[in-house]
Amino acid sequence: EPEVTQTPSHQVTQMGQEVILRCVPISNHLYFYWYRQILGQKVEFLVSFYNNEISEKSEIFDDQFSVERPDGSNFTLKIRSTKLEDSAMYFCASYLDLSYEQYFGPGTRLTVT
Amino acid sequence: DQQVKQNSPSLSVQEGRISILNCDYTNSMFDYFLWYKKYPAEGPTFLISISSIKDKNEDGRFTVFLNKSAKHLSLHIVPSQPGDSAVYFCAASGGRRTSGSRLTFGEGTQLTVNP
Numbered sequence: 001e002p003e004v005t006q007t008p009s010h011q012v013t014q015m016g017q018e019v020i021l022r023c024v025p026i027s028n029h030l031y032f033y034w035y036r037q038i039l040g041q042k043v044e045f046l047v048s049f050y051n052n053e054i055s056e057k058s059e060i061f062d063d064q065f066s067v068e069r070p071d072g073s074n075f076t077l078k079i080r081s082t083k084l085e086d087s088a089m090y091f092c093a094s095y096l097d098l099s100y101e102q103y104f105g106p107g108t109r110l111t112v113t
Numbered sequence: 114d115q116q117v118k119q120n121s122p123s124l125s126v127q128e129g130r131i132s133i134l135n136c137d138y139t140n141s142m143f144d145y146f147l148w149y150k151k152y153p154a155e156g157p158t159f160l161i162s163i164s165s166i167k168d169k170n171e172d173g174r175f176t177v178f179l180n181k182s183a184k185h186l187s188l189h190i191v192p193s194q195p196g197d198s199a200v201y202f203c204a205a206s207g208g209r210r211t212s213g214s215r216l217t218f219g220e221g222t223q224l225t226v227n228p
Contacts, residue, residue: 006156031214033215035216042219042220042221043157043204043216044218045215045216045217048214048215056215058215091157093156093216099162100145100214101147101159101162102214102216104149104156104157105156106154107154107155107156
């Protein structure tokens with residue numbers, strides 16, 4: 001069964017460093033998303049991406065964040081200068097245009113020290 | 114952001130009995146609702162969904178009910194099994210009314226099914 005994959009599973013970085021989180025969505029899906037979940041809080045939407053551009057972003061997704069689909073399979077989230085409060089689980093999701101059922105990857109745990 | 118709310122942080126039921134998980138929403142623009150199940154250290158797994166034009170959707174042991182006038186939905190699991198023990202998230206989408214179809218999640222309910 002096709003699945004969304006994410007790498008790495010755990011990333012530890014120092015404050016102020018850049019990180020890139022990687023995702024491989026399900027191959028025939030057209031819409032791609034990043035969400036995050038800070039420990040003890042809700043899963044929060046960050047950004048959606050369709051047709052090689054951002055279609056919607058939340059107020060969390062400021063200039064420190066960017067997304068890219070560099071080739072036909074990968075979808076990346078970059079945080080330019082990490083802050084302590086960026087520590088969270090980051091989930092990638094994708095879906096096909098026929099339904100709104102988003103399929104999530106296993107997540108990347110980002111720890112900023 | 115209180116647009117989707119799950120008021121019960123936890124629920125404990127006996128194996129074989131019914132589990133009922135509840136969810137309330139406030140945004141009338143939501144027109145598609147989903148339930149996800151999540152185990153520790155894993156991503157949310159899609160379980161079942163319902164469009165706002167329906168009031169019930171069933172898939173095996175799982176049934177979702179939608180009461181639009183009350184802005185309330187519930188997930189019924191019958192019969193409950195120990196393997197159902199997980200955190201259950203309710204999520205809502207604006208569907209085609211909004212671009213991107215972002216999901217707005219509730220806080221989650223930890224379901225424990227006791228053998």
